[in-house]
Amino acid sequence: MTARAWLRLVIVGGRISYRALFNWTSPLMYIPTLLVSPLLGTLFFAYLGRYAGGRDDTFYVLGNGLLAVAGPCVFGGMMALANERRYQTLGAVLGTPAPRGAILVGRAVPYVGNGLFTAVVVTTLAALMLRVSIRIADVPGLLLAALAAAASCTAFGLALGAIGMRVRDVWVISNTVWVSLWLVSGANVARSALPDWLEVVGGLLPISHGIDAARAIAGGSPAAGLIAREVALGAAWAAIATLLFRTFERSGRRHAALDRG
C-alpha cells in the first residue's frame, strides 16, 4: 500500500467510519450530551465550590472544560470499534488487506478533533458565564493541553472498544469509567486530596495530567512536562489498544468470533 492510500484510509476512511459508527452525530444528540451536560456540570461544581468555600472558579472551569473531552473521546473511541459488533461488520473489515494501524488512526482522528472542540466550547461558555478571564497568551498552551487530553482519552476509549470487539457488555465499564473521571481526574477535587490509591488511578487514566497542565498554564508555571506526561500516557494507551485489537483479531479467527453480534 502506498503512503497516499494509507493517508486516504486515515482521512477519508476515518471520516466515513465516524459517521458509520458514532451514535451521537445528530445535533439533537450531540448538543445535549456532549456540550450542555458538561457545561451544567461545570456550573454545578463551580457554584458548589463558591457555596462550600472550595477553590476559585478558574479551577472548575479549566478542570471541567478539559473533562468535557471524556464524552466524545471515551465513548466515541469505544463506539469506533465496539459498534462493529452491532452491525456485524467486523468480519467484512478484518477480511480486507487494510493496514490495521491506518484503520485505528483513522478512527481516532475524528474523536480527537471532537474532543478538542467540546473542550473549547465548554471552557469558553463556562468562562463567560462565570466571568472567569483567560489570558490570550495562555490560549495556545491551553489548546495544546486539551489536544493532549483528547488524544490520550481517545486512545483509552479505543482500548475499551477493542475489548468490546470480544465482550458484549463493555458499555457498563465505560459508564463507570466516565463517572469515576469526575472524581479521579482532579477536575473537581484536587488529586492530592484523594486517598493514595485513587490518586494513582487518576494518574493512570487520561485527562488528569492535561488538567494539571491547564491549571499550571493559567497559574503562570511551566506546563511542558505535564503535557508531555499526558502525551506519554496516551501513547501507552494507544499501544494497549493496538495490542488488544491484534489479540482479539487473532483469537477471533481462531474461535470463529468475527461475525458474532
Added chain:
Amino acid sequence: MEPAIEVDGLVRSYSATHGMVRRRRSTVEAVRGVSFQVARGELFGLLGPNGAGKTTTIKILTTLLLPTAGTARVCGLDVVADTRAVRTRIGYVFGGDRGLYDRLSGLDNLRYFAELYAVDPRGLRARIDEVLDLVGLGGREGDRVEGYSRGMRQRLHVARGLLHRPEVLFLDEPSIGVDAVAARELRAVVAHLVEDGTTVLLTTHYMFEADQLCDRIAVIARGSIVAEGTPAQLKDQVADDRVVEVQVFGIGEAEVARVRAITGVTSVIVEDHEQAQALIVHCERSLDVSAEVVAALDGVRVGSIATREPTLEDAYISLVTAAEDG
C-alpha cells in the same frame, strides 16, 4: 499455472460450551478432511445440505477462520501464512441482513470499503457506479442502508464483493432473498465475470442455478465431499435411473414401504409441498414401474403422475441421502 484454489485435507472443528452452572464442552466437526482444486477462471459450485460445512470452508479460504488442520492456498498463497496477500486478491459475499453500516448510504458503504481495499481514487466513483449498476442498485445508492429491503442489502453485499476487481470471488448463497428477476440478472453478472477470467466459488441451495452456472461441482455432506464433477457427470451417476414423480395427498409410511419394495425401484423420496406431497421414485432405466407404483398407492389420493429424465437435483438428493444415511 497453479490452480486458483487448492484445498488439501482441510479440517475445522468448533467447540461450544453449554450450561451456566455445570459447564460442558462439546465439539462439532464442521469440516472433516476436505480436498479440492479450482482452476483459474473456473466457476466451482459447493453444494450441500444445511450444516454441511460450506460456509466454514469459505470462511477458511477467505482468511476469516483458521483451519484446525490441513492447508488451503488461494492464487498459490497460503491462507494462514500469507493472509494479507490473499486478502488483496479475493472478494467475498456472505450476504444476509447484517454486515453493512446501517447508518450510512449504500454509496458510503462502498466508499469505505474502497478505501479499505485501497481502490485507486481516480475513477473510484466510476467504478462504484459500475458495480451499483451491475447489481441493479443504481438510483438508490444515496439512501441509508437501514431503509433497504433484504434483497437490496444482498445486492449491496455483492457490489462490495466486486468493488476491487478480485481475481477470486467467493459467493456464499448470493441469490438468497433476491427476487426472481434480480436472481437471473445476478447469474448473468456471475457468468460475465467468469468470462472475463474471474475464478468463482459459489454455494447455493438452488440446483438449477448450480446446473446453469457451474463448470464443476463438489457435493459436501457432513463435512466431507461425497461427489465431484461437472453437472453432466453428476447427473450421469443417476443416469441409469428413470424418475417417476407422483403427486399424492396424505401418503403414509406403509405405502412408501410398499413402493420401495417394488422390483427395480432404487430409491423413494417424499417431498412435502404446500397441499400435496411429491413422491419421487427412482427406478432402473429399462423398467417402467408407473403402474406398480400406482397399484402400491392403493387407498391414497393420487394427482398427476409423470416419468422424466433425472435432473441435477435428483442426483444431488440421491448423493446426499446416501451420505446422510451412511
